[in-house]
Amino acid sequence: MLARIKRWLGLAKPDDDQSKLEEAARKKAEEQKKLEEQKLQESESYKPTQKTEESSQEVENVAEKPRIGYFHLSGCTGDVMSLSENYDILSELLTNMVDIVYGQTLVDVWWDDENPMPEMDLALVEGSVCLQDEHSLHELKELRKKATYVAAFGSCAKNGCFTRFSRGGQQAQPKHESFVPLSDLVKVDLAIPGCPASPEIIAKTVVALINGDLDYLQPMMDVAACNQNCGCDLQTNIVNKALCTGCGTCAMVCPTRALTINEGRPECNKARCIKCGSCYTHCPRSWFPEARIKQDLGL
Amino acid sequence: MVLGTYKNAVSARATDKAIQKVSQDGGIVTALLSYALEEKIIEGAVVAGPSETPWKPEPLVALTSDEIISAAGTKYTFSPNVWALKEAVRSYGLEKVGTVAIPCQLQGIRKTQSYPFATRFVADKIKLIVGIFCMENFPYASLQTLINEKLNSSLSLTEKMDIGKGKFWSYTQDEELALPLKDTHGYEQAGCNICKDYTAELSDVSTGSVGSADGWSTVLTRTDAGESIFTKAVDAGIIETKDIADVKPGLPLLEKLSNSKKTKADAEIKSRIELGLPVPF
Ligand SMILES: Cc1cc2nc3c(=O)[nH]c(=O)nc-3n(C[C@H](O)[C@H](O)[C@H](O)COP(=O)(O)OP(=O)(O)OC[C@H]3O[C@@H](n4cnc5c(N)ncnc54)[C@H](O)[C@@H]3O)c2cc1C
Ligand code: SF4
Ligand code: SF4
Ligand code: SF4
Numbered sequence: 001m002l003a004r005i006k007r008w009l010g011l012a013k014p015d016d017d018q019s020k021l022e023e024a025a026r027k028k029a030e031e032q033k034k035l036e037e038q039k040l041q042e043s044e045s046y047k048p049t050q051k052t053e054e055s056s057q058e059v060e061n062v063a064e065k066p067r068i069g070y071f072h073l074s075g076c077t078g079d080v081m082s083l084s085e086n087y088d089i090l091s092e093l094l095t096n097m098v099d100i101v102y103g104q105t106l107v108d109v110w111w112d113d114e115n116p117m118p119e120m121d122l123a124l125v126e127g128s129v130c131l132q133d134e135h136s137l138h139e140l141k142e143l144r145k146k147a148t149y150v151a152a153f154g155s156c157a158k159n160g161c162f163t164r165f166s167r168g169g170q171q172a173q174p175k176h177e178s179f180v181p182l183s184d185l186v187k188v189d190l191a192i193p194g195c196p197a198s199p200e201i202i203a204k205t206v207v208a209l210i211n212g213d214l215d216y217l218q219p220m221m222d223v224a225a226c227n228q229n230c231g232c233d234l235q236t237n238i239v240n241k242a243l244c245t246g247c248g249t250c251a252m253v254c255p256t257r258a259l260t261i262n263e264g265r266p267e268c269n270k271a272r273c274i275k276c277g278s279c280y281t282h283c284p285r286s287w288f289p290e291a292r293i294k295q296d297l298g299l
Numbered sequence: 300m301v302l303g304t305y306k307n308a309v310s311a312r313a314t315d316k317a318i319q320k321v322s323q324d325g326g327i328v329t330a331l332l333s334y335a336l337e338e339k340i341i342e343g344a345v346v347a348g349p350s351e352t353p354w355k356p357e358p359l360v361a362l363t364s365d366e367i368i369s370a371a372g373t374k375y376t377f378s379p380n381v382w383a384l385k386e387a388v389r390s391y392g393l394e395k396v397g398t399v400a401i402p403c404q405l406q407g408i409r410k411t412q413s414y415p416f417a418t419r420f421v422a423d424k425i426k427l428i429v430g431i432f433c434m435e436n437f438p439y440a441s442l443q444t445l446i447n448e449k450l451n452s453s454l455s456l457t458e459k460m461d462i463g464k465g466k467f468w469s470y471t472q473d474e475e476l477a478l479p480l481k482d483t484h485g486y487e488q489a490g491c492n493i494c495k496d497y498t499a500e501l502s503d504v505s506t507g508s509v510g511s512a513d514g515w516s517t518v519l520t521r522t523d524a525g526e527s528i529f530t531k532a533v534d535a536g537i538i539e540t541k542d543i544a545d546v547k548p549g550l551p552l553l554e555k556l557s558n559s560k561k562t563k564a565d566a567e568i569k570s571r572i573e574l575g576l577p578v579p580f
Binding site: 082085192193194195196197198199200201204219237241242243244245246247248249251252253255261263264276278281282283284285286287288289290292293294296297298299 | 303304358376377379380381382383384385403404406407408409410411412413414415416417418419420421422423436438439440488489490491492493494500501521522523571576577578579580
């Protein structure tokens with residue numbers, strides 16, 4: 001099982017030896033450069049191409065043992081549970097590959113007037129933000145200052161997900177009614193959608209960060225700006241745009257079985273849809289990472 | 300590369316007479332999935348099974364060879380097989396799943412494997428994907444038009460449909476009907492018009508009819524897993540092969556069709572971009 005997951009993540013046997021890790025990161029960066037160049041040549045790249053110079057610079061920054069903070073705003077802890085479901089690779093990851101420098105659940109560290117928030121490479125922020133909860137707002141503003149990358153961790157953080165249905169009027173804080181995704185308030189660098197985000201994507205994201213593999217993270221950076229997801233996206237952005245092929249991927253990924261495929265087209269039961277955006281994220285006709293897929297398959 | 304990356308190309312067919320009788324072409328899909336099941340490479344397979352409506356497939360989680368055989372034959376309309384993969388893993392508890400997929404379905408599956416955002420413990424359980432060539436697919440209502448109106452036949456009487464030699468064929472028990480392919484244009488789904496993949500380039504093993512003789516299939520092995528299972532099936536006598544170089548029309552025709560699909564899609568993509576419409580590739 002462990003070997004299988006590792007192979008699947010593209011995670012070579014993790015080595016304590018720091019120089020080997022750096023060597024691997026260098027190799028990855030080289031490969032990535034090549035890929036990028038290749039991509040520049042193919043004009044139909046699915047993402048805005050970035051300058052190679054810039055990315056190699058950033059690679060150096062993140063290639064060390066990344067410092068990661070975990071922030072729990074208005075979320076259900078499902079995403080961090082999902083992180084922990086990486087089972088046997090988790091201890092290796094947490095002990096030797098990253099430093100968890102902040103978080104109430106994973107480590108007993110949080111910020112108050114006496115304890116300043118530490119600097120970190122990546123902030124994993126779970127949950128949306130309640131506009132009537134001052135502490136959340138402060139924490140968010142502060143983490144934006146301290147973190148190089150801010151990741152919307154899970155769909156609530158990315159696009160609100162089911163906190164989009166919140167409307168206040170409940171004990172013990174009837175005024176707590178407005179919940180918005182992170183990107184309404186701060187710049188979000190990358191998003192890891194999913195309700196919850198799968199254990200595999202979390203591991204893959206962290207591994208990509210360790211390896212400085214920004215090419216892998218690029219689609220997550222591209223989707224970070226969009227925070228309006230819902231099952232309707234399939235109708236307006238795929239079916240209405242003559243893109244749907246009836247493949248069924250959207251229905252496969254929907255966590256609430258809100259989607260069925262009827263006469264080859266997705267049909268969304270709005271009463272079940274929790275606005276997680278997974279369907280649109282996964283549809284092969286919304287964006288398509290062809291080069292990465294071929295690389296993963298060895299084709 | 301016009302046929303995608305592949306290791307080997309052959310002309311092949313299943314040796315099992317029961318499969319030959321019901322399969323569309325050489326029965327490669329049915330034979331390979333059944334063999335993988337017997338060899339415990341997979342525990343079940345998602346295939347396009349029959350439904351109560353004639354020629355309208357329904358994804359089926361097949362747990363036996365008989366069930367896989369029951370799904371043989373091409374249905375020229377949607378079968379959202381990818382949808383049922385979750386069913387196979389969740390409800391049926393399968394740890395190793397096989398499936399058959401046309402190129403757009405492969406794209407959906409492979410994307411979830413490279414970026415498994417919301418597919419916890421599903422994507423890595425898909426062990427074998429037999430891809431099938433695909434020029435285009437039709438909404439069910441289009442099939443009704445083609446068979447009922449254009450060929451004056453009926454879907455319930457139809458025993459086999461096939462596209463080949465420039466025609467759309469429909470076979471009933473005692474009739475063989477043919478429609479020039481140009482009469483089917485305008486009835487394919489619009490999403491196909493930007494599809495650049497003819498030969499299921501992201502599969503483990505791809506197969507289709509073009510290139511080989513009737514009753515035979517053209518097979519391209521692509522991944523290590525695909526190459527390995529295909530070789531084993533040949534060694535076990537489940538599948539017989541011929542050198543594709545000795546077969547007419549062979550790969551040149553396949554390359555020609557693949558090329559023309561790509562060229563047409565490129566033109567459509569260009570015109571959509573000019574209209575300001577989004578395209579993923
Ligand atoms: C829409 C469509 C278009 C095609 N276009 C071409 C073409 O242009 N050129 C070409 O050479 N070949 C084409 N094919 C493939 C060809 O018709 C055969 O499916 C292929 O050669 C496999 O034959 P076989 O005897 O090995 O498969 P069989 O053993 O008969 O098994 C066929 C398998 O395909 C599955 N299947 C049937 N219909 C569908 C469907 N709609 N969606 C997903 N899976 C399905 C069945 O479940 C079964 O497992 C097309 C197939 C489809 C579905
Ligand atoms: S995933 Fe996209 S292309 Fe596939 S059925 Fe759903 S909306 Fe259509
Ligand atoms: S339809 Fe399903 S996958 Fe899509 S947003 Fe709604 S709940 Fe999420
Ligand atoms: S032509 Fe492409 S999009 Fe259309 S059904 Fe075939 S594989 Fe799917």
